[in-house]
Amino acid sequence: MSLDEAASRLQEQFHIIQRIDFRGEISLELPLELLEQACKFAKEQLGFNFLTDLSSVDNFGDEPRFEVVYELYSLERNIHLRLKARVSEDHLEVPSVTHLWPTANWHEREVYDMMGIRFSGHPDLRRILMWEGYPYYPLRKDFPLEGKSSNTPDVAFSEPAPLAGGPFVTLPSPGHIKDREPRARHAEDQ
């Protein structure tokens, strides 16, 4: 079965919102309710036995705001399929796929840690990079790079990092990249 056949079978079986073919890669966007069934179908019927990655996107300003992305791979047939689903900010709950691919465990914890999307049915949904008790989700677009101050007694604290005019910050302006990047600026300008 080729990638195209696999995608077609998924399209027959499920309601697909959007299919994008780009340079030999196929991305299928599904409604969130069908996502878990589609993953199960892809694994059991189409042979996508390996979950390469599970990530999330914050389309800040759009509705629904978030997007979860599943990168599926078939080790037998060497084909690669991408499934996506939109997640609304009002209901940040996505079904877990840890029962299909155990590797999803830590990927889902990372998505939860960085974006705040919860995975229902996950066996151990804790933060993985930041500490328990940290009140923010740092990879969201409305979270500043320098961070926010927080304090969890006996665990950790955080303070905003000094960023303005720092040596590693590209200036936000519509100008050409060569005028914005850090090495273009002289010490006296800062």
Added chain:
Amino acid sequence: MVTTAPAAYDSKVEGNIIFSRLDACINWMRKNSLWPMPMGLACCAIEMMAAACARYDIARFGAEVMRFSPRQSDVMIVAGTVTYKMALAVKRIYDQMPEPKWVIAMGACASSGGMYRSYAVLQGIDRLLPVDVYVSGCPPRPEALLEGLMKLQQKIEREKAFSDQKKELQGVFS
């Protein structure tokens, strides 16, 4: 003919007795056997290991006994990026070290946060611990760490722990 010997000279014990100040002796002993607590957190730790190996040989300065127990160490070498999640663990290990103790902040990250101007990174370990010596570099070469160690030795040489204690006690008893 009677000759008078100098006050601190006796030919019978010559070569066996040395007169010195207690502080100078203590400082000399301390500075030449600094046992490091290798707080290796990132790539600086690789350079620290290189400094401990045969080519650079930190043993020449008496600091080769890397102790992975804070109870047995004198100087904490904070080598690498200190994230907020790690920061309190570093602080806790520092608190467990017995006095007297010193801290070397090795590399840009441990000294100032370095290139990690980010929500997750402590902007310099000096926000939590009293740092004695900062070593610049990203990462510093082993020679730079040895230079930092020598700077720390010079600092220890000038300490007046015993004479200060004596002054304090005189204040109490007089």
